[in-house]
Amino acid sequence: MMPEFELGEDTSQESNYPIQEDTAFTPDEIEAIKAYKDNLNRKLSKNRSILKGLETSFWGITSYSLARFLILTSGTQGIGLAIASILLINQITNREVFDEININRKDGQWSADNMGKLIKFGFSTLVTAFVIWSALGSFLNIVNSSKQTYDQLQDTVTAFNKLPEDKQNGFIIVGGLLALAGIYTIIDSKRR
Amino acid sequence: MKVYSGLTVIGVVVALSSAMYLSQSQRPHDLVAIKFCPKTANLPPRYGEEFSQRSQESLDKRYCRYEHKLLKEVWSQKQFESSTPLPESSFSIRHIPASNKSAIWFLVAPIASGIAYLSWTKKAEIDELSAHSELEAYKTCIKISTVSNQNEREFKNLQTNRVWDKQKVKHGFISIEAMQDKLKRSSLIQDKTHASTLKQFDLADSQMDKLRAENLRDKHKADKESQKILGKKSDSDSETSSNPESYIQERVNQLIEALKQWEDGWLYTIIKNNKPLWLIGSQGSGKTNTAGCIAIIRKYCFDAPIYQLIDRHATGENWKVWQLLDAQIKAESEEEIGQALEDACSRWLARIKEVPKQKQQLVIDEFTNLKKIPSCKESAMKFFSMHLTDTRKAKEYFIGINHYFTNESTVEGTFEARKAGTIQIKKFSANGETPLSRVQIVHGLVDSNGNELEEVEVTLPSWFEAVNIYNHFNGNKLDFEG
Numbered sequence A: 001m002m003p004e005f006e007l008g009e010d011t012s013q014e015s016n017y018p019i020q021e022d023t024a025f026t027p028d029e030i031e032a033i034k035a036y037k038d039n040l041n042r043k044l045s046k047n048r049s050i051l052k053g054l055e056t057s058f059w060g061i062t063s064y065s066l067a068r069f070l071i072l073t074s075g076t077q078g079i080g081l082a083i084a085s086i087l088l089i090n091q092i093t094n095r096e097v098f099d100e101i102n103i104n105r106k107d108g109q110w111s112a113d114n115m116g117k118l119i120k121f122g123f124s125t126l127v128t129a130f131v132i133w134s135a136l137g138s139f140l141n142i143v144n145s146s147k148q149t150y151d152q153l154q155d156t157v158t159a160f161n162k163l164p165e166d167k168q169n170g171f172i173i174v175g176g177l178l179a180l181a182g183i184y185t186i187i188d189s190k191r192r
Numbered sequence B: 001m002k003v004y005s006g007l008t009v010i011g012v013v014v015a016l017s018s019a020m021y022l023s024q025s026q027r028p029h030d031l032v033a034i035k036f037c038p039k040t041a042n043l044p045p046r047y048g049e050e051f052s053q054r055s056q057e058s059l060d061k062r063y064c065r066y067e068h069k070l071l072k073e074v075w076s077q078k079q080f081e082s083s084t085p086l087p088e089s090s091f092s093i094r095h096i097p098a099s100n101k102s103a104i105w106f107l108v109a110p111i112a113s114g115i116a117y118l119s120w121t122k123k124a125e126i127d128e129l130s131a132h133s134e135l136e137a138y139k140t141c142i143k144i145s146t147v148s149n150q151n152e153r154e155f156k157n158l159q160t161n162r163v164w165d166k167q168k169v170k171h172g173f174i175s176i177e178a179m180q181d182k183l184k185r186s187s188l189i190q191d192k193t194h195a196s197t198l199k200q201f202d203l204a205d206s207q208m209d210k211l212r213a214e215n216l217r218d219k220h221k222a223d224k225e226s227q228k229i230l231g232k233k234s235d236s237d238s239e240t241s242s243n244p245e246s247y248i249q250e251r252v253n254q255l256i257e258a259l260k261q262w263e264d265g266w267l268y269t270i271i272k273n274n275k276p277l278w279l280i281g282s283q284g285s286g287k288t289n290t291a292g293c294i295a296i297i298r299k300y301c302f303d304a305p306i307y308q309l310i311d312r313h314a315t316g317e318n319w320k321v322w323q324l325l326d327a328q329i330k331a332e333s334e335e336e337i338g339q340a341l342e343d344a345c346s347r348w349l350a351r352i353k354e355v356p357k358q359k360q361q362l363v364i365d366e367f368t369n370l371k372k373i374p375s376c377k378e379s380a381m382k383f384f385s386m387h388l389t390d391t392r393k394a395k396e397y398f399i400g401i402n403h404y405f406t407n408e409s410t411v412e413g414t415f416e417a418r419k420a421g422t423i424q425i426k427k428f429s430a431n432g433e434t435p436l437s438r439v440q441i442v443h444g445l446v447d448s449n450g451n452e453l454e455e456v457e458v459t460l461p462s463w464f465e466a467v468n469i470y471n472h473f474n475g476n477k478l479d480f481e482g
Helices: A027-093 A095-100 A115-161 A165-191 B002-022 B049-064 B072-081 B105-170 B176-233 B244-272 B287-301 B319-325 B334-354 B374-393 B415-421 B466-472
Strands: A103-106 A109-112 B031-036 B067-071 B091-096 B277-281 B306-310 B329-331 B360-364 B396-402 B423-429 B435-443 B456-459
Touching: A027 A095, A027 A115, A027 B002, A027 B072, A027 B105, A095 A115, A115 B031, A115 B067, A115 B072, B002 B105, B031 B049, B031 B072, B067 B072, B105 B176, B176 B329, B176 B334, B244 B287, B244 B456, B244 B466, B277 B287, B287 B319, B287 B360, B287 B396, B287 B423, B287 B466, B306 B319, B306 B334, B319 B466, B329 B334, B334 B374, B334 B396, B374 B396, B374 B415
Parallel strands: B277 B396, B277 B423, B306 B329, B306 B360, B360 B396
Antiparallel strands: A103 A109, B031 B067, B031 B091, B423 B435, B435 B456
């Protein structure tokens, strides 16, 4: 016999497993069983929540440690790689978000599904920024200040190699007087 | 499971301490401390020793007392990149190495964190798997506890009732006789309820049997009609499928002809006769096989399906033969047999009143033993007495199998009726195992003048086997010459 396919709105599928009646229980027993089952479910949900937390902390610790390791072993050359690895891990942790957020234009208005996931993505990006800052911030600061120190040293050496300013002024005055004297001599000889 | 929880905690602690404490140091990078210390040009002998020294002190005071710290890597890089690198001879350069390089802890941290995560995953998985069994165990535990408590309550209730009954008797509110009477009545009601419940079960069984029989009858009718329709429509070359009705008819004609030809047709006469037929003989004489043959021939040649089969060994050693009969109802257990015997008696009466056109058959094996079973004894005796007269009128072919046919094995006082109303065939075996073709018709045959013949010696043909006869109507034509 051909199965009947319904193409209407109702697409819910029922399980094809037969349902079996359980042993008979008194109302008190049913209540106790229900309470026990609720406790079990609570325990399982707590497990899942902790698992989620452990996963997040795993990725956080991994990205921080990897970035710090690269900086310590490769120095400034590791900065790019460290940032790339942190962003890559951020993408891994947010893989569901990228897949499930749909932004559509409907009736002239933009609408986005799974906004909750978008907010989650925002928070995780913020966390990533903190990780980058804590792993690389101090090092970047040292690099920058070292460059400035070097530039200052160079300026000091340049300044040291120059003549003192009073001697420079003496040379300018003498030179100027000599130039004026020369000009006067030339003009005077032409008059004659 | 506690192991996994412990591993998780240890993993988290190791990961955090590796990342946040063990790997941290005050000076993680190599540094250089640089002082710019230019030398004076006012050197002797052009200038005096004292002047030269004062000039140098003046320079040191101005430049050399400042120490600049920068990353060693940046210093080297800048020096390399600059077109006018700083003259290192004018500088005092002090290398400050990184203190306690422990970058390896940054690799330990993710591993420890991963172990913590995997351990908790395993723990969560075990919890998920054990949750159902835990729930079921709780259900069992709670059920056991409830049953125990209910029993305890019931017991205490009885105990209390007894105490109060004693008190009632003691104070003269009720007499002992009245109390006993009350108990007796209560027990009577219980017995009645029990009997009524059993009857309800019996009723349900018989209704199911009836329904089953009706369904089988309908099935046979439907099969017959299908065969008729297919017979008209099919153009297949196959003899059986092209026209099953004519095919069966042809086989029927062949068999009847062979039976008529065999030893003056005694076999055909007996098979066609609607008197109850009893096959008697010792063990191994082939009674069951012969009964099966006759039943199959009656089914195909005289259009009489096997309605009921009563045999305590129906699914045992006799099954090979009985399965060929395709009986509509089988009675095997003692209860079923007792019920079947009762049903048969009432059915005959009903059929006699209905005057049916359709014939049917009843086969009963090991009748001798039925009388010895207490639950069947009465119904067996009634059945035997009734079958002598009723089966023929009810158009029900009857085949009975017995070891012997004395008063002891049947019913006392029925000798004449047995002789007049049944056909009795005796079979023989050579050594208790191999059936002989020799057959003695003890009574039931008459000659052309209507005289009763007794103890007529005849033989059975070699092809007279239940399987052969069955196959004859189901594809394999029987060789009557062999």
